[in-house]
Amino acid sequence: MTQTRKRRFPIHAVVGTVPMILVSVGVFVIGIGFSVLWSFTSSKLFPSYNFVGLSQYRRLWADDRWLISINNIWFFGLMSIACNMVFGYLLAVFMDQRVRQEDALRSIFLYPFAMSLIVTGLVWQWALDPNLGIQQAMRNWGWESFTFAPLVQANTAIYGLVVAGIWQGSGVTMAILLAGLRGIDSEIWKAAKIDGIPTWRTHVFIVAPMMRGAFATAFVLQCVAVVRVYDLVIAMTGGGPGIATTMPAVYVIQLITVRQNVGQGMAAATLMLAPILLVLAIGGILQWRNRRKESRA
Amino acid sequence: MTDTSVASRIGSEPERAGTSVEPSGPKPRRISPGRIGLYAFLILSALFFLIPLYIMIVTSLKGMPEIRLGHLFNFPGEVTFQPWADAWLHACTGRDCFGLSPGFLNSVKITVPSVLISIVCASINGYALTFWPYKGANLLFGLLVFGAFVPYQVVIYPLIIGLSSVGLFASLPGIIIVHTIFGMPILTLLFRNFYAALPAELFKAGRVDGAGFWRIFFYIMLPMSVPITIVAVILQVTGIWNDFLFGVVFAGRQNWPMTVQLNNIVNTTTGVREYNVNMAATILTALVPLVIYFVSGRWFVRGIAAGAVKG
Numbered sequence: 001m002t003q004t005r006k007r008r009f010p011i012h013a014v015v016g017t018v019p020m021i022l023v024s025v026g027v028f029v030i031g032i033g034f035s036v037l038w039s040f041t042s043s044k045l046f047p048s049y050n051f052v053g054l055s056q057y058r059r060l061w062a063d064d065r066w067l068i069s070i071n072n073i074w075f076f077g078l079m080s081i082a083c084n085m086v087f088g089y090l091l092a093v094f095m096d097q098r099v100r101q102e103d104a105l106r107s108i109f110l111y112p113f114a115m116s117l118i119v120t121g122l123v124w125q126w127a128l129d130p131n132l133g134i135q136q137a138m139r140n141w142g143w144e145s146f147t148f149a150p151l152v153q154a155n156t157a158i159y160g161l162v163v164a165g166i167w168q169g170s171g172v173t174m175a176i177l178l179a180g181l182r183g184i185d186s187e188i189w190k191a192a193k194i195d196g197i198p199t200w201r202t203h204v205f206i207v208a209p210m211m212r213g214a215f216a217t218a219f220v221l222q223c224v225a226v227v228r229v230y231d232l233v234i235a236m237t238g239g240g241p242g243i244a245t246t247m248p249a250v251y252v253i254q255l256i257t258v259r260q261n262v263g264q265g266m267a268a269a270t271l272m273l274a275p276i277l278l279v280l281a282i283g284g285i286l287q288w289r290n291r292r293k294e295s296r297a
Numbered sequence: 298m299t300d301t302s303v304a305s306r307i308g309s310e311p312e313r314a315g316t317s318v319e320p321s322g323p324k325p326r327r328i329s330p331g332r333i334g335l336y337a338f339l340i341l342s343a344l345f346f347l348i349p350l351y352i353m354i355v356t357s358l359k360g361m362p363e364i365r366l367g368h369l370f371n372f373p374g375e376v377t378f379q380p381w382a383d384a385w386l387h388a389c390t391g392r393d394c395f396g397l398s399p400g401f402l403n404s405v406k407i408t409v410p411s412v413l414i415s416i417v418c419a420s421i422n423g424y425a426l427t428f429w430p431y432k433g434a435n436l437l438f439g440l441l442v443f444g445a446f447v448p449y450q451v452v453i454y455p456l457i458i459g460l461s462s463v464g465l466f467a468s469l470p471g472i473i474i475v476h477t478i479f480g481m482p483i484l485t486l487l488f489r490n491f492y493a494a495l496p497a498e499l500f501k502a503g504r505v506d507g508a509g510f511w512r513i514f515f516y517i518m519l520p521m522s523v524p525i526t527i528v529a530v531i532l533q534v535t536g537i538w539n540d541f542l543f544g545v546v547f548a549g550r551q552n553w554p555m556t557v558q559l560n561n562i563v564n565t566t567t568g569v570r571e572y573n574v575n576m577a578a579t580i581l582t583a584l585v586p587l588v589i590y591f592v593s594g595r596w597f598v599r600g601i602a603a604g605a606v607k608g
Contacts, residue, residue, distance in 0.1 A: 009431065010425075010429040010431050010510065012509060012511060013425040013429035013430075013434075013510055014431055016421040016422075016424075016425050016511075016514075017421065017422050017426075017434070017437070019421075019422070019477070020422045020437055020438075020481065020485065023441060023444070023482075024437045024440040024441045024444070025437070026459075027444070027452055027455075027478055028440050028441070028444040028452070029440060030455070031451075031452040031455035031456060031459070032451055032452060032455075034454075034455040034458075035451050035452065035454060035455055038454070047454075047458060087342075090338070091339075094335050094338055094339055099335065099336070099339060105339055105343060106598075107590075107591070107594075108346050109342065110590075110597075111346070111350075111590060111591075112346060112349075114583075114586045114587055114589070114597065115539065115583040115586055116539035116556050116582065116583065116586070117539070117541070118539075118541045118556045118560050119539075119556075119559070119582055119583045122559070122563050122564075122575070122579050123350075123352070123353060123579060124349065126353075126356075126572065126575070126576065127348075127352055131367065132364060132365070132367050132369065133369060134369060136367035136369065137369035139367075140367055167345070167346065167349065171346070175598055224445075224446055227448050228448050228450075230449075230450075230541075231541040231542060231556075234541070234560065234564075235541075235560055235563075235564070238564060248450075249448065249449075249450050252450040252453075253450065253546075256453070256454055256457075257546075265454065268450075269450045269451045269453075270451070272450055272451060273451050276446050276447065280443070280446060
């Protein structure tokens with residue numbers, strides 16, 4: 001039956017999805033293709049097709065800014081993802097204990113996520129201001145030696161970004177993981193209780209492995225956000241002090257707009273695609289393996 | 298999922314189905330050291346999340362002399378709404394000193410059409426992918442979902458070149474197109490999953506009655522799509538309102554959205570920094586998504602969850 005139906009070409013469906021075709025092919029295939037292509041050229045402000053091989057990549061890896069931004073994204077990524085996952089999971093577990101005012105607490109944990117990263121960055125920039133922020137308030141309360149102003153020093157500024165990242169992102173992690181927790185059959189808990197397994201062990205060894213899906217979702221979501229991180233840096237530190245908190249996304253935009261070096265910018269952008277492709281590939285392989293396991297069973 | 302399942306799982310009283318044993322022993326104590334620790338953790342966390350908001354509100358109501366004293370957490374001695382008026386009408390974004398109001402208008406002008414167009418496109422996509430899959434449709438969809446993961450920086454420059462070649466770079470239609478493009482992957486996924494969960498009989502009945510692609514879409518599918526459309530609207534309005542990168546790159550100076558103007562007010566001021574005006578401006582910028590968040594509540598969470606299931 002399906003074979004006879006497929007004979008007629010659904011012309012209206014194709015017409016209706018023209019925007020999707022344009023975006024899929026025109027932006028995501030051809031657009032990325034051009035970005036990669038231009039990374040091999042000596043393009044300055046405007047694209048050129050004067051191919052120079054890998055020299056843009058070589059120049060990129062000789063540039064301190066790029067090396068610092070790579071270091072920063074690793075540090076920021078590992079720190080903020082680890083903290084968000086741990087803090088988010090703790091919040092989810094604690095929220096799952098039949099607490100009073102659950103809705104109110106949930107709203108509080110999640111509201112920063114509704115706000116722009118620009119707003120988040122500006123808020124924390126002020127809270128961490130050494131003369132007017134938390135540090136000064138503590139000193140005025142009599143704690144004269146209190147020091148907490150990470151943003152003014154090059155080697156600590158990135159911690160400030162991590163704090164803001166946790167403030168904005170751990171609520172979402174909590175929401176996703178809480179949904180995962182609630183999706184677990186209550187029989188599991190009863191069985192573990194009957195077997196006399198302590199609650200924390202049930203959590204770590206039985207329930208957490210069952211929440212693989214929720215963890216994976218939260219993790220991928222944060223990986224994508226980390227690679228893209230731009231607004232937060234611009235609002236909070238502007239990449240400074242100096243170039244201490246510059247990130248690949250900031251670096252690419254600077255190369256395109258301020259330094260008008262499109263070839264090198266596209267080389268950097270192409271490299272930004274690599275970790276995403278890696279994560280997607282790993283995800284794809286895992287899915288494929290799972291499917292094979294299921295079909296065997 | 299529901300409260301009852303949670304209650305039955307964590308409840309300290311085990312169910313005694315089938316036995317007639319009377320409950321005995323002391324009633325489980327509600328206040329144990331564990332409970333106290335639990336609430337302490339939750340309350341401390343809540344403070345961590347609330348303090349920045351508190352600082353913003355309190356500071357925006359103070360005068361500058363009071364702010365310079367550095368008592369960040371103190372309640373304003375003398376409440377003034379002047380900073381709010383200044384932020385809205387007089388704060389300087391670089392050369393111009395018209396406050397945030399032009400940026401607000403720009404954000405509205407960008408958000409409303411972007412949301413409408415992207416949702417219309419995505420709902421047709423989702424419908425076509427579910428009920429009228431043509432050869433190659435799934436490959437296109439795969440590419441689109443891949444696009445949800447691509448860092449924006451990878452496609453920004455080709456888009457700049459593409460839009461300027463048709464004369465739409467740094468214009469209102471340009472930024473609307475950009476938001477439509479980047480909203481499409483996740484929204485299409487949302488609508489496709491929704492339509493795929495509908496009973497296929499709905500579609501078949503329409504086909505038997507001789508209805509075509511558009512008739513079934515408008516008369517059967519659209520009226521059923523209200524709940525998912527609400528989720529999509531919330532997702533898009535907050536997402537587009539909060540955008541900074543696309544606004545600063547694609548909108549053009551005269552169309553800069555509120556987020557861009559806010560950043561300019563705060564981070565490029567020369568001379569005295571007016572912290573109270575800055576914080577009032579920040580709250581004003583955050584107000585629209587916050588109102589949507591608090592009004593829509595669970596819909597918002599559902600939107601994030603639905604948006605997150607792409608993994």
